[in-house]
Structure formats: C-alpha cells, structure tokens
Amino acid sequence: MMKQLPVPLLLCCLLSAFAHAEDADKAVARREPQLELSEPVTVALAPPEVKAWGPYQFPGLARLSDGTIQLSYHVEADSAKAYGLPPARAVSADDGRTWKLLPREKAGNRAAVAWQSPPLRLPNGALIWARQERPLKTTDLKLPAQPIGHFVNYGHRMDWYRVEDLSPECADGWILSRQPAKATQSTDERAKVRLPGELRHVTEGVMPRPWLQTLFLAPDGAVWAVQYDNRLVKGTLKKHFWPMILRSTDAGRTFDLWSEIPYAPDAKADPKAADRTGFTEPTVCFMADDSVLCLMRTTDGRGPGPSYLSRSTDNGKSWSPPAVFDDLGVWPQMLRLKNGVTLASYGRPGLYVRATADPAGLSWAKRVTVVPPGAISTETCSYSALLPLGDNRALLAYSDFNLRDAEGKLCKGMRVREIRVMGSNAK
Numbered sequence: 001m002m003k004q005l006p007v008p009l010l011l012c013c014l015l016s017a018f019a020h021a022e023d024a025d026k027a028v029a030r031r032e033p034q035l036e037l038s039e040p041v042t043v044a045l046a047p048p049e050v051k052a053w054g055p056y057q058f059p060g061l062a063r064l065s066d067g068t069i070q071l072s073y074h075v076e077a078d079s080a081k082a083y084g085l086p087p088a089r090a091v092s093a094d095d096g097r098t099w100k101l102l103p104r105e106k107a108g109n110r111a112a113v114a115w116q117s118p119p120l121r122l123p124n125g126a127l128i129w130a131r132q133e134r135p136l137k138t139t140d141l142k143l144p145a146q147p148i149g150h151f152v153n154y155g156h157r158m159d160w161y162r163v164e165d166l167s168p169e170c171a172d173g174w175i176l177s178r179q180p181a182k183a184t185q186s187t188d189e190r191a192k193v194r195l196p197g198e199l200r201h202v203t204e205g206v207m208p209r210p211w212l213q214t215l216f217l218a219p220d221g222a223v224w225a226v227q228y229d230n231r232l233v234k235g236t237l238k239k240h241f242w243p244m245i246l247r248s249t250d251a252g253r254t255f256d257l258w259s260e261i262p263y264a265p266d267a268k269a270d271p272k273a274a275d276r277t278g279f280t281e282p283t284v285c286f287m288a289d290d291s292v293l294c295l296m297r298t299t300d301g302r303g304p305g306p307s308y309l310s311r312s313t314d315n316g317k318s319w320s321p322p323a324v325f326d327d328l329g330v331w332p333q334m335l336r337l338k339n340g341v342t343l344a345s346y347g348r349p350g351l352y353v354r355a356t357a358d359p360a361g362l363s364w365a366k367r368v369t370v371v372p373p374g375a376i377s378t379e380t381c382s383y384s385a386l387l388p389l390g391d392n393r394a395l396l397a398y399s400d401f402n403l404r405d406a407e408g409k410l411c412k413g414m415r416v417r418e419i420r421v422m423g424s425n426a427k
Contacts, residue, residue: 032365033341033355036042038418040400043071043090043099053079056412057381058331059397060087062118065127068093071389071397073414075104080156080204084134087115095201096395107134110210111175111188111209114255116385120215120223126280128223128252130215131188133175135206142167143202147264149237151230154301158201160230160237171201173210176252177289192254193246197232212246212255219286220315223248226294228280239263240278243296245316256370259321261294261310269324272302278320279308282367285334285342288359292316295325295332299348304328304376307346311361326354326367334395335386343394349373352400353419370417371400378402392421 039285046056058074069092076082086105092098093254111131119127143166147159163171174193179186191212200207200417212225225246230238240263247258261282265273279296286292292312298305307329308322325332331347336342341362344354350373356364371380385397403413 008128010329016241026320030109032423033357033358033421034365034423035343035353035355036420036422037353037368037370037396038157040415040417041099041304041405042072043397043414043416044101045154045405046086046412048226048405048411050412052077053381054082056414057399058115058383059385059399059414060115060118061387061395063387064091067098069395070118071099071385071414071416073397073399074115074391080135083206083208084132086112089318090414093391095389096418113177114211116214119179122217122251123221124251126251127179127186127217128176130212130225131175131177131208132211133173135208135365137171138202138205138207141170141207141418143279147202148199151277152301156203158203160199160201162232163198163200166200170207174212174255176212177352178252184369189253191248191252194254195231195244195246197235198259199229199231199237201230209220209257214294215252216282216284216286218247218315219290221249223252223255223282224258224316226282228278238278240276242279243282243294247316259312259317259319261296261322264343265308266299266306266320266324268328270298270305272305273298275302276300276305281331283315283332283334285361287336287342288340291360293334293342293361294319295329295334295344295346296322297330297332297346299304299328299330304348307332309361325364326352330411331383333384333386335388337388337394338391339421341392343383343386343419345370345386345396345398347371347373347380347384349376349379350378351382351384353396357420366382370396370398386419389418394419 018267054077060072062070071090072087075088090099111133114132115128119129151158174191177186216224227244242260242263245258246255248255263278267273277300281297294310296308306324309325310319310322330348332346351371352367353368381399389397
C-alpha cells in the first residue's frame with residue numbers, strides 16, 4: 001500500500017513541480033530564436049498589365065565577387081518553353097536597402113544562368129554555377145513511337161523516354177560555368193553525370209535539357225547537386241518524383257548518384273498523398289552537429305500539401321523517414337547563420353519564415369508571417385531566397401502580387417526584407 005504524503009508536504013511538492021515546469025518553459029523560451037523583420041523594400045515593379053503566372057516571380061540571391069548583392073527573378077511565363085532564357089537582375093551595394101536594375105541579358109546561343117543558380121565558391125577559390133540550356137523542340141526530334149510512361153501535373157503531361165532510345169543530342173546537358181580563383185572570365189563545360197536509368201521527358205512540345213538544379217558545398221569539400229526528377233529503377237519508371245543527391249569529388253567535373261529520399265508521405269497528414277507527384281524542390285542544409293537536413297515540397301496540381309523534413313547522420317548517404325515539417329510549403333529554403341540559428345522560408349498560401357537554434361534542427365520555433373495567406377497565387381508565388389548579411393542577419397527575397405505603382409495601379413513586384421535573429425542562446 002502506497003504511503004500518502006501529508007497535505008502540506010503534497011502541496012509543496014506540487015508547487016515545486018509547477019515552478020520547475022515554469023522554469024523549464026522560460027528556459028525554452030530563452031533558447032527559442034525570435035525573428036525581427038524589417039519593413040519591406042520594393043526592388044522591381046511589373047507593368048500593371050502583367051498579371052500572368054510566371055513574370056516577376058521566383059527570386060534568387062547571390063553575393064557577387066565585388067561584395068554587392070544580386071537579386072535574380074523570372075520574367076517569362078512559368079513554362080518549359082522558357083527554360084534557358086535569362087532572368088532579370090538587380091544589384092545592391094548596401095545590403096538590400098537600395099537597388100539598381102540591370103539591363104537584361106539578350107537570349108543567345110549560350111545557356112543562361114537560371115534565377116536559382118548562384119555561384120558556388122570551391123575550397124580552392126574557384127567559382128562554379130549551373131547553366132540551363134534552351135529546350136529542344138519535339139518537331140526537330142525523332143522520338144520513339146511511345147513513351148515508357150507519363151505524369152500529368154498542373155494540366156501538363158510529361159512523357160518519359162530512355163536516353164538510349166534517343167538521338168545523341170538529347171543526351172547532352174549538365175552545363176557548368178567555371179571561373180578560376182582571381183580570374184575575371186569563366187568558361188562553360190559539360191559535367192559528366194553518371195545517373196543509372198537516366199531519362200528525358202517531353203512536355204509542352206519541348207524536351208528540356210538536364211541541368212544541375214541547386215549546388216551545395218559539403219563540409220568534406222564535395223559538391224552536391226540536389227535534384228528532383230525521374231529515372232528507371234530496376235527497369236521500372238518510378239511512380240513519383242523524389243530527391244536525388246548527385247555528388248562530385250572533383251570540383252564539379254563528374255557527378256555520381258550518392259543517395260535518394262524515396263517518396264514516403266504521411267497519409268494521415270495528407271489525404272491526397274497517394275496521388276501526389278512526389279517529393280519535389282528539395283533543399284539541404286549542413287548542420288552544426290554534422291547532420292544534414294533536407295526539406296521537400298509535396299504541393300502539386302491537386303492543391304497544397306505538407307512540406308517534409310528528412311535527416312542524414314552519415315553525410316547524406318542514408319536518410320531518416322520523412323516527417324511532416326509544416327502543413328504547407330513550396331520551394332523551401334534553409335540558411336544556417338554563424339550564430340548557430342538556422343532559418344527556413346516557405347509558403348503557399350502566403351509566405352513564412354521559421355527558425356531553430358537546435359544544432360540538429362529537430363526543434364523549430366513557430367512560423368512567422370511575411371506575406372499573409374489569401375487565395376492561392378493571388379498574394380505571392382511563395383518562392384523565396386535567403387542570403388546571410390552577418391552572424392545574426394539575413395536577407396529574404398520574395399514576390400508580392402499586391403503592390404501599387406506611382407499611379408496607384410495594382411502591380412506584381414519583387415521585394416526584400418532583412419531578418420534579424422533576436423533572443424537566442426545559440427553559439
């Protein structure tokens with residue numbers, strides 16, 4: 001039989017427990033990073049008549065060699081037919097407070113630098129960045145009578161073909177620009193990518209060229225190209241997209257398939273999970289505890305879906321089962337600041353930022369609203385870009401569809417805001 005405590009002693013124990021719980025909550029609050037957002041700065045406004053989906057969307061940020069910041073953004077239709085066309089650009093010499101619009105590059109024979117492909121500095125000081133070639137017109141190609149399979153998303157059909165069943169020109173792709181340290185000129189080269197079961201697809205009457213979608217420098221000096229695409233696995237077309245990590249140990253000259261994160265959604269969190277296109281738009285972040293995080297999108301033509309987080313503790317060779325990160329999120333981005341806080345930005349509807357001081361990135365603070373949610377795609381494209389400004393500061397770039405020009409007319413436009421991290425004990 002359990003001995004009962006005297007009432008006064010029992011009350012003291014309960015009060016002590018409550019006090020300890022309150023102290024623990026206060027300690028957590030002290031550790032949880034607080035985000036302070038500056039007032040937005042408008043970088044560029046579209047003409048009022050530009051209302052279609054695609055122009056003045058999809059930002060990318062880069063710190064140039066002269067110290068200025070470059071914002072790149074898409075000004076074409078969101079279409080495979082626009083792949084390889086140069087983005088619009090603006091530069092800032094004062095950490096994003098004021099901007100100068102640059103003349104747009106002319107579309108020529110050279111592959112363009114896409115909006116999401118900032119230069120990557122290698123350990124030897126050289127820069128590399130991905131380029132995107134213009135797609136091939138299907139009217140110029142001799143294709144097999146039937147594709148090996150197809151997807152339909154947002155009303156567009158994608159037909160898949162084996163590379164070995166196509167003409168040699170269809171196998172080309174994977175262009176990088178390389179600029180040696182202290183050089184002022186770059187040269188283009190084709191990276192050698194060894195991807196088992198490699199495929200090409202046709203959509204909207206064109207065949208997009210393969211390209212290295214987002215590049216990251218791993219702590220061991222390897223270059224990662226983080227992709228999402230499809231391939232044959234044991235001779236069978238995958239039913240969903242999922243992230244593929246291509247890894248190079250020779251400064252981006254050759255890449256091999258290093259790992260994948262198979263599509264494994266949470267059916268309870270997303271009733272449409274089985275019918276989704278898959279895990280798309282992956283991004284990675286190398287964390288302070290030597291793990292790697294990968295954030296992924298599931299939103300597709302069936303509507304908003306959760307974003308998912310997966311973690312690797314063996315340099316990206318294997319990954320934890322994906323878990324829901326939030327109930328939404330397209331084009332998720334992550335940035336680890338020098339103060340130890342890691343930021344994430346994502347949205348649709350709306351746009352949000354979120355932070356963690358956890359070295360493993362397993363515990364995150366509540367999201368902070370940047371653009372309030374509304375009817376989907378009427379407030380922002382929900383794509384964003386992050387760039388460090390200091391140990392505890394970052395620049396956030398995004399689109400806003402409800403800006404006003406000098407005459408008060410409604411316009412789409414590109415904006416930036418500074419994020420300052422406050423109240424964290426992260427080191």
